[in-house]
Amino acid sequence: SYGFVGLGRMGYPMATNLLHKLNIPSDHLTIYDLNQQSLESFSSLSQTSGLEKSVSIAHSLNEIAQCDIVISMLPLPKHVEQTYKTIVSYLSQQPDCQARLFIDCSTIDPMTSNRVAATMPTETSFVDAPVSGGVVGATNATLTFMVGASTLTTDLETTLKKLGTKVVSCGPQGSGLVAKLANNYLLAVCNIATCEAFHLASKAGLDLATFAAIVNSSSGANWSSIVNNPVPGIVTTAPAGRAYDNGFGIGLMKKDIGLCEELANQTGVKFLLADRVNAIYNKLEADQNLKNKDLSVVYKYLHDHE
Known part of the structure; x- marks a missing residue:
């Protein structure tokens, strides 16, 4: 299952491409944004595409935290910190925290990203994967991802290849930024x-x-x-x-x-x-x-x- 946080000018087309590349019926996409209009628009898009059964609108980040792979695309460092603070709070209350992959595509400073990574449960993986290609690249799924991760895992690369054409491993966490x-x-x-x-x-x-x-x-x-x-x-x-x-x-x-x-x-x-x-x-x-x-x-x- 996938979770996507942030349906802005970049996030919306990225989430759209992810939706259209889900393996139906096994995959599911849960979306979250503070902008209700964006959520409603995405819900309408899924209905038009006949994929409404594969999409859920999250009412809180707790629902996002339950997804296997989560992608975030947020405007500022403070938004990233607050989002993952909420997610970590939820995960810390779970008796059995399963392995999850968190991919932050936001453009923020490496120090903030490193702080967030340090707070994540050991069972999870948090990587920075900022993008190049702009709105056109996000729309056409031709983005380049600059990845900061100790290992470019199959799940990570496969997920990003649904949204772009190039995935570059830059080094350890923070290097992508x-x-x-x-x-x-x-x-x-x-x-x-x-x-x-x-x-x-x-x-x-x-x-x-x-x-x-x-x-x-x-x-x-x-x-x-x-x-x-x-x-x-x-x-x-x-x-x-x-x-x-x-x-x-x-x-x-x-x-x-x-x-x-x-x-x-x-x-x-x-x-x-x-x-x-x-x-x-x-x-x-x-x-x-x-x-x-x-x-x-x-x-x-x-x-x-x-």
């Missing part, structure tokens, strides 16, 4: 540089489709130029083509930079660019017209503030 935060810091920097480069090319009179083809076959190629290109029309599936909506928001980018800076402080690393990068995203978040947009909206900001 280190990889995720370092990657997202790189994304934060590359996104700004990509937007500036395309803005420069535009102002200098280059055809941007031609410039994109050059960049993406040259040393400047990166995810922000190839997949999430900031120029409307260059990549049809990118947020730039839908007014920068429904992408990786500025607020989430800022959260990840903050978590990465915490990790840098803990490890004695001094970033050269973090302060400047933070200042740019802070400026965008302060703009009411941009704060909820995809991070590639930096390109529009540069264009509008010449």
